[in-house]
Each structure stands twice: as C-alpha cells, then as structure tokens.
Amino acid sequence: MSGEVTAEILTTHILDLAAEGKRLDGRTPDEYRRITVEPGFVVSADGSALVRLGDTAVLAGIKLEPGKPFPDTPNAGVLSTNAELIPLSNPTFEPGPPQPGAIEVSRVVDRAIRAAETIDLTRLCVTPSEKCWTCFTDVHVLDHSGNLIDASLLAAVTALAHATVPAKRFGIAEADYPLEVQHFPIECTFVRLGDTIVVDPTFDEEQAAQGRLTVATDETGRIVAMQKGLVGAFSPDDVKEIVGRAFVHGERLRAFARGGSA
Amino acid sequence: MGSVGAKEVPVLLTPDGRRIDGRTLDELRPIRIEAGALHQADGSAFVEWGANKVMAAVYGPREVHPRHLQQNNKAVIQCRYNMAAFSVDERKRPGLDRRSQEISKVIAEAFESVVFAEEYPRTSIDIYIEVLQANAGTRCAGLVAASVALADAGIPMVDLLPAVAVGKVGGAIALDLRKEEDNYGEADLPMALVPQSGRLVLLQMEGHMTEEELARSLDLGVQGCRTIYEKMKAALRERYAVGPPAGGAA
Numbered sequence: 116m117s118g119e120v121t122a123e124i125l126t127t128h129i130l131d132l133a134a135e136g137k138r139l140d141g142r143t144p145d146e147y148r149r150i151t152v153e154p155g156f157v158v159s160a161d162g163s164a165l166v167r168l169g170d171t172a173v174l175a176g177i178k179l180e181p182g183k184p185f186p187d188t189p190n191a192g193v194l195s196t197n198a199e200l201i202p203l204s205n206p207t208f209e210p211g212p213p214q215p216g217a218i219e220v221s222r223v224v225d226r227a228i229r230a231a232e233t234i235d236l237t238r239l240c241v242t243p244s245e246k247c248w249t250c251f252t253d254v255h256v257l258d259h260s261g262n263l264i265d266a267s268l269l270a271a272v273t274a275l276a277h278a279t280v281p282a283k284r285f286g287i288a289e290a291d292y293p294l295e296v297q298h299f300p301i302e303c304t305f306v307r308l309g310d311t312i313v314v315d316p317t318f319d320e321e322q323a324a325q326g327r328l329t330v331a332t333d334e335t336g337r338i339v340a341m342q343k344g345l346v347g348a349f350s351p352d353d354v355k356e357i358v359g360r361a362f363v364h365g366e367r368l369r370a371f372a373r374g375g376s377a
Numbered sequence: 378m379g380s381v382g383a384k385e386v387p388v389l390l391t392p393d394g395r396r397i398d399g400r401t402l403d404e405l406r407p408i409r410i411e412a413g414a415l416h417q418a419d420g421s422a423f424v425e426w427g428a429n430k431v432m433a434a435v436y437g438p439r440e441v442h443p444r445h446l447q448q449n450n451k452a453v454i455q456c457r458y459n460m461a462a463f464s465v466d467e468r469k470r471p472g473l474d475r476r477s478q479e480i481s482k483v484i485a486e487a488f489e490s491v492v493f494a495e496e497y498p499r500t501s502i503d504i505y506i507e508v509l510q511a512n513a514g515t516r517c518a519g520l521v522a523a524s525v526a527l528a529d530a531g532i533p534m535v536d537l538l539p540a541v542a543v544g545k546v547g548g549a550i551a552l553d554l555r556k557e558e559d560n561y562g563e564a565d566l567p568m569a570l571v572p573q574s575g576r577l578v579l580l581q582m583e584g585h586m587t588e589e590e591l592a593r594s595l596d597l598g599v600q601g602c603r604t605i606y607e608k609m610k611a612a613l614r615e616r617y618a619v620g621p622p623a624g625g626a627a
Contacts, residue, residue: 157430157510160463170416174509176463199471201459203434203505205417209442210457253462253471255507257432258415318417 126323133308138320140169144313145360152269152371154277162278162294166270166371168315170260175252175270177278179294181285182249184240192239192247196225198254198267205259205318223302223342224254224268227331230339231300233275238295241287248280250294261318264329264342265368268302273372300339301368302331303361307347312357314364321345328354330361334369386561390547397558402551405541405601410521410612412529418505420530422612424522427555428512433522435530438500452497456485456504458519464511480516481506487520487569487579488527491535502532513559514542520569520579525609529616539605540569540579543594545586550593552601566594570602 129139136144148169156165160176182193200217202208213221228234239248252275254267276296282288306316306324316324326347331340338358343349349357389397396402406427414423418434441447446455458481462471473481485504492502504527506519517540524538544554545564559565564584568577577595586594 157461157463158428159465159510159512163463172415174461176461178463178468180468197462197471199461201505201507202436202457202503203415203418203432203507206419206436206439251462251468253468255461255509257507258417260416 122322125319129320129323130309133311133313136311138313140317142313144311147315147364147368148317150269150368150371152273154273160274161281162274162276164270164273164277166266166273168262168266168269169317170258171262171266172256172258173263173266173270174255174257175267175274176255177274177294178251178253179248179278179280180251181241181287182247184244184247186244188236189244190240191236192234193249194225194229194234194236194252195249196228196252196254196271197221198224198256198263200256200259200263204256208259219342219344220254220256220263220267223264223329223340224252224271226342227268227300227302227340228252228271228275231298231331231333231337233272233296233298233300235295235297246287250275259318261316261321262304265302265304265315268300268331269368269372272296272299272301276372298333298335299369299372300331300333301365301372302329302340303364303368304329305357305360306345307349307353312353314360328357330358332362332365334366336362387557388547389558389561390549390551394549396546396551398555402549403597403600405553405604406555408521408605408608410525410608412525412612412616418526418530420526420528420532422522422525422529424518424525426514426518426521427553428510429508429515429518430510431515431518431522432507432509433519433526434505435502435523435526435532436505437502437530438497438532439503441499441501446501447499450498451494452492452500452502454485454489454492454494454502454504456481456488456506456523458484458506458508458516460508460511460515464508480519483579483581484516484520484523487538488523488534490578491538491571492527493533493535496533502527513554513556514567517541517567517569521605521609525612528613536571536573537606537609538569538578539572539602539609540567541598541601541605542567543598543601545584545590545594550590550597552597564590564594566591566598568595568598568602570599570606572603572606575599
C-alpha cells in the first residue's frame, strides 16, 4: 500500500537528516518538544494531569479505594498502574485486548513509580493485614505522536503529586488529606537514528529508530529504571552517554511535575 | 419519589422553579466545543458540557477491520463509546461494559442515518468517543463531539447531529439533566435531532412520564437541540473560517 512506501521514504529522510545532526521538526538531537502540564484536568479523579509533549497528549487519573493489603506486605498499601492506548489516539491502533505496546508502557511507567518509592506505601496502610488504600493510576493516551513513556510517567507523577486521599468519602478519616509524594521519578527516552542518538522521539522517528532506550532518574541522583526497546543495539558507551543526558533532561522535566505548570 | 435507598434526596426544584444549580427548566448547562482538538485523528472534537469532558475522534473512510464486516455498497460506521476509569466517582474498570456497547450501537445507528455512506463502499468510518469526566448526559455530549469530529474529518452528511437529554425532576419537565437530577429524577429522555428534517435519529427513555409530559419533553428537547446546533456550527466556523485579509489595516 502507499502508506508503506511513504513510510520508507520518510524513514530514509529522517536517517539522512540525523546524520547531519538535524531533525524533521527542526530540533537538535538533544532537544525535547514543547511541554505543557495541566494538573487537576479531571475533577472526578482524586488527582489528574494532562500532559502535552509536542503533538502527543496523555491524561493520567488517580483513584484511591479501600482494599486489602497483600499477605506478604501486610503494612503496605497497593499500587496499580495501567496505560490504555485507546484506538482514538492513533490510526494504527485497533479496538480489542491490550496490545504488547500498551502493556510495555504500563509496565515501564509502573516500574519507575515503584522503584523510586514515589509513594510511601506504608502510609497507605489503614489497618495492617486488613485494610489499606489501593491507588490506581490510569493513563489514557489521547494523541499518540511518539514518546508515550516519558509523557505517561510525567502525567502519572504530576497526578500523584496533586492527588487527595478521599478518606472522608469512604469514612476512614474525618477529612481528606493530600497524598504525599516522596520522590519524583522522570523517564527520558532516546532512540538511535544511524550514529545519532536523539531524545524525545516523534512517532515517525520511532518508526525509523534502530533501538530505543528509556532511563528513569529521580531527584536524588539515582537511576531507578531502564528499558531498551525496539529492534537495534546500543554500545556500553552509548548507554553511558544516554544516562548522562537523562539526568540533565530529568531535572528540567521534574520541575513540571512539581510545579505542574509550564 | 425518593423511597428507594437510605440516601436523602436533594431538593431538585425550588418553589420558584430554580434547579439545583440555579438553572431554569429550559436552560442548558454551559457548552464549549473545540473542533480539531487532536493531531493524529482525521477529525476530532473536544466538548465540555457542564461538568462533562468528552473527546471524539474519527478515522476514515479506511480499510474495514475486521474484514468480514465490509459492505460492498456502502461504508460501515463503527462507534466505540468508552469511559475513562477515573471519569466517575467509583473507579470504573477499564474496557467496554454492556452499557458502553449499547450506547456505541445506538450512536453508530444515529450516524448511519445521516452520513452518505454509499459514497465510500468497502470502507469503514470509525468513531471513537472517550468520556474523560462524566456528569450525566455523556452519550449526548459524545454524539455532539462525534458529529463535529465527522465534519472536521470531511465526511459528507445530511446534517450535523445535535443531541440533548430531557428529564423529569421534582415533577417538572427539565432540559439537560445534571448528575443529581439524573440520579434522583423521575425520567430521562436522551435524543438526537436532524435539524434539517426535524426528525429524531436517537431516542431512549427511562422512568415515568405521561403522554402529555412526553409531548412537552420532545418539544423542549428539539428546542435544546436547535440551540446546540448553532454552537456546533460556530465551533466549525471558528476552526475553518478564513479571516479578513492579513494586513488590511496596515
């Protein structure tokens, strides 16, 4: 079909540009698209944030419900992170069961939140072994124009940082109180285009990419999660370079999650 | 009324005919429509209607998936109405439940009545409606968003499809119910109108109404749809109108 022919011409063009250190949208290899963050976008959620990364748009919503602690962690609350790549967001998505891509986004975002100890789970325990809060983070991808992982985690962490525990509604405490966030993990994703490694890939750059690497860092200087994806390879030196760049970008993106405004 | 459940029924109607949010019986909630809100979709629209937030996207005409649904003489119109997990008070499990599937079906059929599907045989026109924040009337808000999204995608249609629900609250017929009125009211009657023909292509009803009340409800709903119709056209005009020639004053 003509779609595939166009894609191949586009891929070649993206790779030719990258060889000269250029990109289709005029960015440098080390530049993010424009970021805007809107916390509290959905009032029916206990916390929410709409994040736009260029033409990519994702909405994260938090819901807290009373539940039961897992037997092996009787003093801890429960976290659940789920990303929906709904067919509204991209022409290539079909309705139906979650695709591997959606599951990967969910899991990579979940891993960063968990490993960074974003939420102190012991504070979500109400009665050990009996009652705790279950914190659901649902990420709804509205417009998929590339780099869903970075946008999804930024939306999730911003939503968590602005969330309220609905203790009054469920009769667990006299008043609702803010959900405290103790760390701010940020994921930065890079793709390899020939010999050039670019940050924050667009959808077309992801199609052309020869490997993708996501690095999650937190504000204390820890690396808390990584994920290599797509077909392609990175040398150890590539990885070291990417980690260095991820810390720099991570610090800038973290300001959006904390402040919540562009 | 109000005999079911232990919860106290809020006062839905004051003696001077004001509703829980201060509206009169024939008053719509504030509506804001944005055509072309997404980049990937062929057509899209975002609708804020009272405390509802609904996004709609249209893809197509394109290849039919699954293939066996393909029709040789016209396009198939497929609709997926879905609610985000965090769009309601109690978290909703992600995915389509029976309610969502029924709403998807009646919305698809409403659009089949106005889209010139025979222009695009062996293709599919896919409508996706995502309810991000819900406060009663989401199927009507979704229909309005989808209708503007279809126009934004350049799909030829007989007309736009404005939609609104009429209900019965505190014994009175009221336009455009909000959540408390929907939960504690006596009837709910969503409808979608083809303004050019004056005919209804979506009509559902639940509750209790007399014949006379139904007649008045239909009149009130049609009147509400005509107001919404103007807002839909204005949203499309805002996106596509060509402004005065640049530098006219300079």
